Amino acid sequence: MKRSDIIGYILLFLGLIGLQVIVLNNLDLGAYIKPQILVLFILLLPIEINKSYLLLMAFAAGMTADFLMNTNGLNTSGMLLIAFIRGLWLPKESNPRAEFNVVPSLRIMLNGKWISYILLLTAIFHFNYFLLEFFNFKYIFRIFTVTILSTIFSIFVQWILFKLFLQAKTR
Amino acid sequence: MGRILAFIIAYRNTFLFIILQIFALTAIFRFHFYQKAAFFNNANAVGASVNKTQTNWRNYFYLQELNENLLMQNAALLANKQDTLHDLDTANWAAGINTSNFEVIPAHIIFNTTNRPSNTFVIDKGSNDNIMVGLGVATSGGIAGKVINVYPKYALCLSILNINTPIVMPKILELENKSGTIEWGGSNPNIAKLKGIHKYEEIKVGNHIVSSGYSINFPENIPVGTIKTLSKPGGSMYDIEIDLAAQLKTDYYAYVFKNKDKVILDSIIELNQIVP
Numbered sequence: 001m002k003r004s005d006i007i008g009y010i011l012l013f014l015g016l017i018g019l020q021v022i023v024l025n026n027l028d029l030g031a032y033i034k035p036q037i038l039v040l041f042i043l044l045l046p047i048e049i050n051k052s053y054l055l056l057m058a059f060a061a062g063m064t065a066d067f068l069m070n071t072n073g074l075n076t077s078g079m080l081l082i083a084f085i086r087g088l089w090l091p092k093e094s095n096p097r098a099e100f101n102v103v104p105s106l107r108i109m110l111n112g113k114w115i116s117y118i119l120l121l122t123a124i125f126h127f128n129y130f131l132l133e134f135f136n137f138k139y140i141f142r143i144f145t146v147t148i149l150s151t152i153f154s155i156f157v158q159w160i161l162f163k164l165f166l167q168a169k170t171r
Numbered sequence: 172m173g174r175i176l177a178f179i180i181a182y183r184n185t186f187l188f189i190i191l192q193i194f195a196l197t198a199i200f201r202f203h204f205y206q207k208a209a210f211f212n213n214a215n216a217v218g219a220s221v222n223k224t225q226t227n228w229r230n231y232f233y234l235q236e237l238n239e240n241l242l243m244q245n246a247a248l249l250a251n252k253q254d255t256l257h258d259l260d261t262a263n264w265a266a267g268i269n270t271s272n273f274e275v276i277p278a279h280i281i282f283n284t285t286n287r288p289s290n291t292f293v294i295d296k297g298s299n300d301n302i303m304v305g306l307g308v309a310t311s312g313g314i315a316g317k318v319i320n321v322y323p324k325y326a327l328c329l330s331i332l333n334i335n336t337p338i339v340m341p342k343i344l345e346l347e348n349k350s351g352t353i354e355w356g357g358s359n360p361n362i363a364k365l366k367g368i369h370k371y372e373e374i375k376v377g378n379h380i381v382s383s384g385y386s387i388n389f390p391e392n393i394p395v396g397t398i399k400t401l402s403k404p405g406g407s408m409y410d411i412e413i414d415l416a417a418q419l420k421t422d423y424y425a426y427v428f429k430n431k432d433k434v435i436l437d438s439i440i441e442l443n444q445i446v447p
Contacts, residue, residue: 031286031358051184059191070291073198084188132199134288
C-alpha cells in the first residue's frame with residue numbers, strides 16, 4: 001500500500017465517523033430509518049491486506065464508533081462480521097485485473113457487480129446491527145423493516161459519497 | 172501437538188474472528204440483560220468531552236424552549252410555596268412532592284439518544300458528586316431514567332425510552348394508588364403504554380400518571396405522563412396510551428434523586444435476597 005493510500009483511508013475513516021456521529025445520528029428521520037455508513041470503510045479496504053490485520057482494523061474501527069455513539073459493541077460486532085465474510089465476494093488473487101470489477105480501493109468504478117457487493121454487505125451489516133440492538137423476538141417484523149429502510153437510505157448516502165469523492169476517472 | 176498447532180495456524184483468522192466477536196457480544200448482552208454497560212461507552216472523560224462540545228452546539232437551537240421551561244418551573248415554585256396539591260400540567264412538580272427523605276442533585280444531560288430501542292443518556296455528575304448506580308433521574312418535565320454506570324465526573328443512565336427494563340412503578344394520581352406498568356413501544360419518544368389497569372376502574376383521558384411511593388429511587392408523585400387515549404379491547408385490561416411528561420429530545424436540565432438511606436436499604440435488600 002502506498003503512503004498516499006494510507007492517508008486516504010485514514011481520512012475516509014475520520015470522514016465517515018464524523019458524518020455518522022455529527023450528521024446522520026442527529027438527522028432524526030424517525031424510528032425506522034437509521035442509516036449506518038461506517039461499514040463502507042471495511043468494504044473499501046484493499047484486497048491485498050492481510051486478513052488478520054483486516055479483522056483487527058475492523059475491531060478497532062468498530063470500538064471507536066461504539067465509544068463515540070454509546071452503542072455497546074453493536075458496530076464492533078457488525079464490522080467484524082463484514083470483515084470476515086467480505087472475502088466471499090472478492091477475487092482470490094492478490095492483483096486482479098479490472099475485469100473482475102470488484103476491486104476495493106479509494107478510486108472505484110461503479111457497475112453491477114460492485115453494486116451487488118455493496119448492497120448485500122450493507123444489508124447484512126444493518127440486519128446484524130438491528131437484530132442485536134432489539135434482541136427480542138417480539139420485534140422481528142420491525143427488525144426487517146428497519147433493516148430494509150435503513151439500507152436504502154444508507155446506499156443513497158454512499159452513492160453521494162461515491163459521486164463526490166470516490167469515483168474513478170474514466171479509463 | 173504439532174498437528175493442533177498447525178490446525179490453529181491454518182484457521183487463525185477464524186479463531187481471531189470468534190474471539191473478537193465474543194468480546195463484542197459480551198458487551199451487547201451485558202447491556203441487554205444486566206443493564207451494565209461494559210467497555211464501549213462514552214461516559215468516561217474523553218468520550219464525554221467530545222459529546223459535551225457537540226451538545227453545547229446543539230443546545231443553541233433549543234435555547235428558547237429550555238429557557239421557557241425553566242421560567243415556568245421557577246414561576247410555579249414561587250407561586251406555590253404552600254404545600255398545596257400541585258398543578259401537574261405546568262411542569263412544576265417540584266413544588267408538590269415530598270423530598271425530605273431525598274437529596275436532589277442538579278445535573279445537565281450532555282449526550283442523549285431517543286431513536287434507539289434502548290436509549291441512554293449521559294449526565295455531567297459522577298461519583299465525585301455521590302452519584303451511585305440505580306439512582307433515579309428526572310428532567311424538568313418528569314421521570315427520565317436511572318443511573319446504570321458511574322465514572323468520576325460523568326454517569327451513564329438508562330432512559331425511560333427502552334424496551335427492556337421498566338424504570339419506575341407508576342400509579343394513577345386520580346385513582347388512589349392504582350398502579351400498573353409502563354411499556355415503551357420503541358418508536359415514538361413521546362408516547363408509552365400503561366399496562367395492567369382493569370376495565371372496571373373509572374379512568375379518563377387526561378388523568379395523571381405519577382411515580383408511586385414504592386421505589387427507593389424516586390420520591391412519590393413525580394409525573395410520568397398523562398393519559399392520551401383509552402380503549403377497551405377484548406381482554407380484561409384497558410389499552411392505554413400515555414403522553415410522556417419528560418421531553419427527552421430537548422431537555423437539558425436534570426435532577427438526580429438520592430435516597431438518604433439508600434446504602435442501608437440496598438444492604439437490607441441484598442442480605443434478605445429480595446428480588447426487586
